[in-house]
C-alpha cells in the first residue's frame with residue numbers, strides 16, 4: 001500500500017479519523033511516520049498507541065525555518081513515505097524544502113478557501129456574517145493555505161453559532177473530507193504537477209464538493 005507520513009501539531013482528531021478509515025478498509029495506506037513540532041501533541045500519543053513510528057522535532061533547536069524544514073523533510077523521506085498529510089500542522093513550510101514534495105503533500109484547513117487563510121477561521125467567518133462555512137483540503141505550496149484546492153465540505157452557519165460551536169460542528173465534516181481526499185490521492189486519480197491540478201485526467205476546474 002501507499003506509504004503516508006502525517007504531520008500534526010495538536011490533538012490529532014484528523015489523524016484519528018484517517019486511522020479509523022484505514023481500520024474500516026476505506027483507506028488503503030500504510031502510515032509510516034507521524035511527526036510533530038510539539039512533543040506534547042496528542043497526535044503523537046495516538047500514533048504510539050497505533051504502533052506508528054513517531055518523530056518530535058523542536059524548531060527551537062534550529063537556526064532558521066529552512067534548516068528545520070530541511071531536516072524534517074529529510075527524516076520524512078527516510079521513513080519511506082511517498083505522501084505527506086498535514087493534519088493540523090500549524091507551521092508555514094519553506095519553499096525550498098517543499099520542492100521535492102510538490103503534488104505529494106496535502107493540508108486540511110478549516111475554511112472555504114480562498115477565504116480565511118491563516119488563523120481564527122471560524123471567528124472570521126462569523127464576523128463576516130457568512131451564511132456558510134466549511135473546510136478545504138488543498139495541495140501544499142510555500143504560500144500559506146495557498147495551493148490548489150482539491151475538495152471542500154460545506155456547513156451552514158446557524159443562529160446561535162459561536163466560534164467554538166462552529167469549530168465543533170465542522171470537525172466531523174473534516175473527519176470525512178480528509179480520509180476521502182487522501183484515498184483519491186493515493187489511488188492516482190488526483191494529480192498536480194505544480195501547474196494544473198487534475199482529477200481523472202481532467203483539469204480540476206473547481207474544488208470537488210464532498
Ligand code: GAR
Pocket residue numbers: 008009010011012013014015087088089090108109110118135174
Ligand atoms: C483542524 O480543525 C484543522 O482543520 C486545523 O487544525 C485543526 C486540527 O485538529 N488546521 C489548521 O488550522 C491549519 N492551518 P486536530 O489536531 O484534532 O486534527
